[in-house]
Amino acid sequence: MTEAWALENDGQLALGPVRVKVPAKINLHLGVGPLRGDGYHELHTVYHAISLFDEVTARTGDALTLTMQGEGVGQLDLGDDNLVIRAAKALAVAAKVEPKARLHLRKSIPLAAGLAGGSADAAATLVACDALWGTQFSRADLAKIAETLGSDVPFLLFGGTALGTGRGETVSPVLARPSKWHWVVAFAEGELSTPAVFRELDRLREAGQAPAPLTSTDALLAALRQKDPEVLGAALGNDLEAAAISLHPALESTLEAGRSAGAHASLVSGSGPTCVFLASDEVHGEKIAEAVRPHARGVHLAHGPVPGARVG
Ligand code: C5P
Numbered sequence: 341m342t343e344a345w346a347l348e349n350d351g352q353l354a355l356g357p358v359r360v361k362v363p364a365k366i367n368l369h370l371g372v373g374p375l376r377g378d379g380y381h382e383l384h385t386v387y388h389a390i391s392l393f394d395e396v397t398a399r400t401g402d403a404l405t406l407t408m409q410g411e412g413v414g415q416l417d418l419g420d421d422n423l424v425i426r427a428a429k430a431l432a433v434a435a436k437v438e439p440k441a442r443l444h445l446r447k448s449i450p451l452a453a454g455l456a457g458g459s460a461d462a463a464a465t466l467v468a469c470d471a472l473w474g475t476q477f478s479r480a481d482l483a484k485i486a487e488t489l490g491s492d493v494p495f496l497l498f499g500g501t502a503l504g505t506g507r508g509e510t511v512s513p514v515l516a517r518p519s520k521w522h523w524v525v526a527f528a529e530g531e532l533s534t535p536a537v538f539r540e541l542d543r544l545r546e547a548g549q550a551p552a553p554l555t556s557t558d559a560l561l562a563a564l565r566q567k568d569p570e571v572l573g574a575a576l577g578n579d580l581e582a583a584a585i586s587l588h589p590a591l592e593s594t595l596e597a598g599r600s601a602g603a604h605a606s607l608v609s610g611s612g613p614t615c616v617f618l619a620s621d622e623v624h625g626e627k628i629a630e631a632v633r634p635h636a637r638g639v640h641l642a643h644g645p646v647p648g649a650r651v652g
Contacts (some may be wrong), residue, residue, distance in 0.1 A: 362467075369554060372579040389501075396424065423461055431469050435473060459489070572618060580610065585608070604620070
């Protein structure tokens, strides 16, 4: 908690600023089960946090305010519906404190991209406000609040590589050999709404047009225990990919560009439209990045796994 204390210009001891870095996630396996009565689908997924980060800074203030810079400026609503504001309020209610903070979001994770950027920002806000307000909640306490904010918010608190079940909110770490996997992340033009992609998958399945659903995560978990990107590449899969391509057909050529450049795997990240490619190393990643660049709005080289939301 000491890192949260600093002397401000007027010489008064004040809390803050608290700066929290939070990663984007990709899904190494995204198996989508049936639609449940509550409007969510049962999932079996393997989350993986990668080195593409947003940052939330929390300072003391007289009210709850949010400013931002970077990806999505002018597009992202900074009002009460924003997940950052909702996360701060949810923590304040749980901790029985006044929700007062000046929050600033530095965004590198694109909006509605299938990288859980909004969920990442919510997780970062929980950690930042917990430090600012001295609430001293455990990660498990924060995870309980996190799941009320979105299905993949709990994972972003922990990071690493983890199994997600239920609607994705129940996470348990995957015990894998320490490995560094190299990813090329291609940001597509446009956005995809997660609910729309899930609905499209239901439609394709009803029409008998969806590929066979993924079965268990066993092959992927076994692949993570080896260090061979070829083996891992063969085990990756995403049930939402067909639906994302159906709504955004240009993704086919992005995926094909990566395959032709020798990626060990090319797949849509989460509900898309971001595509990710598995490379052997950084040099291989650069070669794949060059091939997919004409098919993307931006390309980022990343590695994983990395830790979840952390102060510092
Ligand atoms: O949990 P979150 O708010 O991130 O989910 C956004 C939307 O994605 C849900 O409202 C739902 O339409 C869809 N979804 C789903 N099944 C899940 C997770 C999300 O259908 N397991």
